Amino acid sequence: MSESTTSPRRHRVVIVGGGFGGLETAKALKGAPVDICLIDQRNHHIFQPLLYQVATASLATSEIAWPIRSIFRDRRDITTILGRVVGVSTQGRSVFLEDGTAVPYDTLVLATGARHAYFGHDEWEPFAPGLKTIEDATLIRRRILLAFERAEREQDPARRAALLTFVVVGGGPTGVELAGTIAELARTTLPKEFRHIDTTTSRTVLIEAGPRILSSYPDDLSDYAQTSLQQLGVEVELGRPVKDCSADGVVYGDRTLPAATIIWAAGVRASPAAEWLGAAADRAGRLQVLPDLTVPDHPEIFAIGDTVAIAGPDGKPVPGIAPAAKQAGTYVGRAIKARLARKAFPAFVYKHQGSLAQIGRSRAVIDFGWIKLRGWLAWWIWGIAHIYFLIGLRTRLSVALNWLWIHTFNQRSARLITQRDELGGSRRLK
Incomplete structure (x- = not known):
């Protein structure tokens, strides 16, 4: 038996x-x-360092996100639960x-x-969305593009000015990258596409509560980033914390700024x-x-x-x-x-590989610790590094070609207005 x-x-x-x-x-x-x-x-993995490029119509969602099941389709030891x-x-x-x-x-x-995080003011989130998910990125993209569309039809000068004012709260890498790309979108991509507004007159305002942007970077790279943003037309406001965000705009320091589009990049x-x-x-x-x-x-x-x-x-x-x-x-x-295997294993030791931030076309800063780079060389290294860490050859080629197209012709093809957003639509921007 x-x-x-x-x-x-x-x-x-x-x-x-x-x-x-x-x-x-x-x-x-x-x-x-x-x-x-x-x-x-969610059923997908996001390449978060490029999420802001979806929010600013430079890349499509499929270029920075991949189904998790697809990534591990050959791993029989892994079960995925949504x-x-x-x-x-x-x-x-x-x-x-x-x-x-x-x-x-x-x-x-x-x-x-x-x-x-909104530092105890979660009521600001509907008016100033942050950027952590694909949904966040498409919502922000919708609000940015709708602001230009509604400004095209707006007859009231004050309301039109508010529609053409874009505020980014937070001067870290995400805030800097968002502000620089929004300014380029308005000044190099859109001018020939509208008939009743001059998109180059739009305002992009970066608000940072601290004394400088990119505070984790060396002073000289922070100064370069601020100068580069200002050359792109971004207004950098330092030392004035945000006190309120609403459908009418933002209050920072002792100033009130009417703005239809506010993006939160100030904390997590x-x-x-x-x-x-x-x-x-x-x-x-x-x-x-x-x-x-x-x-x-x-x-x-x-x-x-x-x-x-x-x-x-x-x-x-x-x-x-x-x-x-x-x-x-x-x-x-x-x-x-x-x-x-019942073997000893040492403690975790983090090895910093460098800090990178893009400011605009041919503008970036890199701090490797042992060397600091800025300008076009830093921009090329930034691009190569990000392409390298993308998943799949098709995605790498697609992103590289998109960036080459944007760099050569100033055109961003991912300008689709999708996703229903009541706050960003009929009630907020009418």
Whole structure:
């Protein structure tokens, strides 16, 4: 009589978040004796560094986003779930989805990212959307393009001026890139396409509460970026925090600026991961983690990317940028492999690979630490670096050709007004 045998259950790894950190963790676990469940509330991975180019009509959504299932179609060890996580049971080792489903885990990786933060004024969000998702980008693109369309038909000079005023709040890399590209759109792409307005007279205003833009960059690169923006026609307002955002415009310092389009690039807040775990977090909601990126008292839970606050080798916080999330994801995947093999694994060490920001055509700044670059050379390196990290040859070629076309002919072909937006439409801009 033969004895039936049951193969031992494989180690279950649940990864929450399909961003840079989550994807790199899954990739690093290739070949490990684990079953992976990747959960995300969207079915696609976004190349966030180029999200602003979708918002400003330079690239199409399909050029910076890829279906997660497609990315891992050849990985039989990975199961993908489209769902929204609402809680975690550390005792039961389960992740709970919005529909009530419980997904069990042996090791949990939280790579849930962050959203824009309004410093206690969430009521501003309808009037000043941030930029973290494809939906955000298409909403902003719609508002920018609709502002020009409605200005074309507006008879009241004051209202027309407000429609042609674009405000970006926040002088970090995203704010700088948005402001520079909006100014170029108005001054080089659109002038010949409208008959009743002069798009070159539009105003792009960048508001930064601090004393300078790109505050994490060296002073000379920050100064170059400000000068370059001003040469593009961007008005840079420093040292005046925003006090109010509404359908009528923005109040900053002691000034009121009527504006139909406001974009928020001033701050971020982590996902509710710390709340799910009942764990310590900083003021921005970021989890406090140990040097091996595990949550205190929970060695089975890793947290990475914008979800966490951790110091780099120089004592400064690891920045919330794509390379940092990718490094952390690779580290966690290797750490899990080492743990399963009962091998020691060193603490996470972040290696800063440089900071890059585009300002406009042939204008960018790069800080590699050991060398600083600006101007057209920095712009070429910025472009090559971003193309390199895109997924797939077709996407790389498409983006490269798009940029070449924009650079040569000043034309942006992704100027589609899509998505219903009541605030940006009939009530806000009529």
